[in-house]
Amino acid sequence: MIELSWPQVSARRLARAGLITAGGGPEEAVAAMCGAHAQVMSAAELSVGLRLGGVTRVHVREALWKERGLVKTYGPRGTVHLLPARDLPSWVSALSTLPVKPAPAYMRMTDEQTGQVIAAIGEALQGAELTMDELSEAVVAATGPWAGDLVMPAFQTHWPRWRQVMHLAAHRGAFVFGPGRGRKVTYTAAPDAPPATGGPAWLARSYLWAYGPATPAEFGQWAGGTTGWANEAFKQVELEEVRLEGRRAWVLAGDTELPAEPPRGVRLLPYFDAYVVAGRPRELLYAGAAAQRALNGGQAGNFPVLLVDGDVAGVWHQRRAGSRIDVTVEPLRDLTAAQLGELQEQVLRVGEVLEGRPRLTIGPVTVGAHA
Secondary structure: OOEEOHHHHHHHHHHHOOOOOOOOOHHHHHHHHOOEEOOOHHHHHHHHHOOOOOOOHHHHHHHHHHOOOEEEEEOHHHOEEEEEHHHHHHHHHHHOOOOOOOOOHHHOOOHHHHHHHHHHHHHHOOOOEEEHHHHHHHHHHHHOHHHHOEEEEEOOEEEEHHHHHHHHHHHOOOOEEEEEEOOEEEEEOOOOOOOOOOHHHHHHHHHHHHHOOEOHHHHHHHHOOOHHHHHHHHHOOOEEEEEEOOEEEEEEOOOOOOOOOOOOOEEEEOOOOHHHHHOOOHHHHOOOHHHHHHOEOOEOOOOOEEEEOOEEEEEEEEEEEOOEEEEEEEEOOOOOHHHHHHHHHHHHHHHHHHOOEEEEEEOOOOOOOOO
16 A cells, blocks of 8 residues: 655645646636635635736636636535536536535525525526626515515525525525625526536546545545545445555555655635645644644634745745735744745735735735635
8 A cells, every 4th residue: 555645645636726736727726626715716716827828817807807717606525616617517527416415494494495596596697697685686576575585594684595505405406696786796697508417526636636645534634524424425426545644645546656756835825725625634734833833723724824845844924905915924933044935926916916916025914714
């Protein structure tokens, strides 16, 4: 059985995640990442742009709203992601099989009601781009007053009952996000595409290629499924067992190629970058002081992170005022002169992606974790 060290695995993942060299455009970068987290859209633009030379936030927006090579929808863990439009049917075939967690009794919907709401969402959005208020009106009109009961706690108010299945409707292919209407988000029908039948096995292969070696439990946590669901997905894929620093883990059968050199280089990753969210075991990626400083109750992504030679080695924050972008980086260990030079290059790249004039400060980051 092959024994793998953390530096070997780290170098492999960095290469496959586009953090060493990347080709193609935004669509290819997002595919390699297994989706770019887009709850914070500027962070998604950075995730993509930092992997591609010369790409700015405008290029990412054009790929999403003009060229339509990307779509914005609910992806792994029911969180908003950018996904390649070409792969959306495969994502739907996989995510639609995730076990549905029952809602609290006071806001619960029956299976029949859930089906009615999902159908109503899909019908309302055919050929339309609707705001949430407009979509809500259409769903309640199509299903009944019960769907509009204000029973779902959210941000110091209550949303209508039907909204609890928004991510489920997206996972079943009922809609994607549309372009903004002023400050308001819109929703629209998913682009036409032939159906895919890859299911969870397709997603497991994609995840293992990018972030393996991994366990079913790690795959399930990343996707938002149970360990049982993940175990079934792994059973449908040809795998090879390996050891990662003494731990049992799996890769795709025959996929044991490793870079010849250990990971090198300095990288800045924004909030919820796919590399750190998917990267496990946490205690290896966030070794030593990084676990205390850069994780939020064990959750990755709530802090933008500094990567040094493949490991989380600090946190950072950027604040914009007009065209000026102040970037504060808090390293958790001393950086060499060469590493400081690479850090400055990364800061300049952040400014290029965000179309601003960046300025680097080395010092404490006082901003707390993102919710």
